[in-house]
Amino acid sequence: MPAQRVAVVGGSIAGCAGALAASRSGAEVVVLERAAGRLQDRGVGLMLHNDRYTELEEAGYLDSSMPWHQLARRPWAVRDGAARTGREIGVLPLPFRSYNWGSLWEELRTRIPAGVEYRTGAQVSRVAQDAGGAVVHLGDGTQEHCDAVIGADGYRSVVRKAMYPGARAEYAGFIAWRGTLPEERLPGPPGAFPDRDAASVGFPGGHILVYRIPGPGGVGTSVNWVFYATPPAPAAARFTDPRTVQPRVMSDALRRCQLELAARHLPPFWQEVIHLTRPEDTFVQPMYDMLAPSYTLGRLVLLGDAASVARPNTGSGAVKALQDAAALEGALRAHGRWQDALAAYSTERIPIGQATVELGRRLGRAQVTATPDWQTMDQPALEQWWLEAAGPTGFGGHALRR
């Protein structure tokens, strides 16, 4: 691939990885990120399947210098009277590493070669293309002329809008309440929450998943919880349009709703974990589904959540974004023309995006909107339920074919 000028819109996980992919294949790259500061303080925890980690390490997108915490088991429990952590109904394997979102972003950001310009406070308002190139219009009235544009600007992508104006993320009907607290603040007794467990408690209409992650900046250990349920219609109204401003803000109504659900359905230990989390360390994440008709059109190409949005129940949002970048790099190296490389990339990644979105829908139904009677389940019933919902592969991401 001869050196070309590439603009990457968005500088989060997909944006940093996309900048790496394009620069490694010889392009001159500018990253345009609308956030004025650094992003690392805004995320919390995410999980990465061990096998996906190995592939991405081999591809040069992850390495063990990024702080991580090893998980192994996913015990499922239900509330049972005063039993402190509830009654365990079974355990599923969970061969995953967990990351602090901020450290993962920080490490990817550090990897971007010095020759790449990473511009912050750069809000892209519009993207256009013709046979000779592409133009990125910025909110301050300036323009960037380039040979190709990588849209890594998340689920409300302006690059996708230029390609497929009708392809919008659709609200999935439920949200996640999320929070973190330092491990030292966990309630007793010691050992109630084993180090390698990702504890899950199921209840009618939702569940909570709790696991440890490296602390902020890789220092210490934090506890990350994700509480999935359907908020009442008035409180959820602002999520139905994915263009909503500040979708992550925890309103008083949503906070009350979560505390009521927790009081009704969670064992005492996990209720305390939620109460011990400072309000400023909580936020909400609405669930959306979206798959772009194609990941490329002319000189425009989509990566990560701009290309496909799957519910985080799949445990694969970051993996999908990093794999997209690795696949794009492979295609850019293998083909002599942009158009051929982008077409090959799209053909390779669309089936993965589609499978992940479908898996997210199944897991959302099984774990939130059409939950089973967990109270009556035992180990074989739990395994059977999980197999029917998740299938044999795909949870934590599909294998990267390169």
Ligand SMILES: Cc1cc2nc3c(=O)[nH]c(=O)nc-3n(C[C@H](O)[C@H](O)[C@H](O)COP(=O)(O)OP(=O)(O)OC[C@H]3O[C@@H](n4cnc5c(N)ncnc54)[C@H](O)[C@@H]3O)c2cc1C
């Ligand atoms: C601040 C933040 C915190 C997150 N925290 C978590 C977390 O704790 N756990 C988890 O599992 N996932 C988290 N995610 C989501 C996760 O990063 C993604 O699902 C996944 O990694 C794919 O990321 P992405 O880069 O495709 O999209 P995103 O991470 O959504 O990144 C899109 C980026 O594009 C930028 N952008 C959008 N529009 C424009 C524009 N018009 N012009 C310029 N820039 C633009 C945004 O500011 C953002 O940085 C977080 C995302 C963000 C942005």
